[in-house]
Amino acid sequence: MDLDRVEEVPQFDLVILGMGDDGHTASIFPHEIELWDSEDHCVVATHPDSGQKRVSINGKVINTAKEVAFLVTGASKAEKVKAVVEKTEGSEAYPASLVNPALGNLLWFLDEAAAARLNQNPS
Secondary structure: OOOEEEOOEEEOOEEEEOOOOOOOEOOEOHHHHHHHHOOOOEEEEEOOOOOOEEEEEOHHHHHHOOEEEEEEOOHHHHHHHHHHHHOOOOHHHOHHHHOOOOOOOEEEEEOOOOOOOOOOOOO
16 A cells, blocks of 8 residues: 655545544543654554553544544534534543644534534533
8 A cells, every 4th residue: 555645644545533422533532642642653542441452543644634534423422522523612632622634624424413412502
């Protein structure tokens, strides 16, 4: 596979991400958010509950992609979807909030449950 490179960062045509109900993405969890800025393009993250090791890519690689898409489903993620999409106070603690492709091509695919809190005032 021959990837394009932008300033020595591999450039994927498309990166598809999920998001956990804690705001993690690409297996980078809030307790290890520093992995987002790792010098290494590949990182090893640790699930906070199970201790499972996960291999992923860092934020530079994600944000260098030509297109980035989130695919998020479920009511348990609605609060974090709202925080990340609307950039509410404190949202910067969630790795998903750091997804900001240099080309600006960020797409969100949400089911109704995950999107339920968007554009709503807090009660």
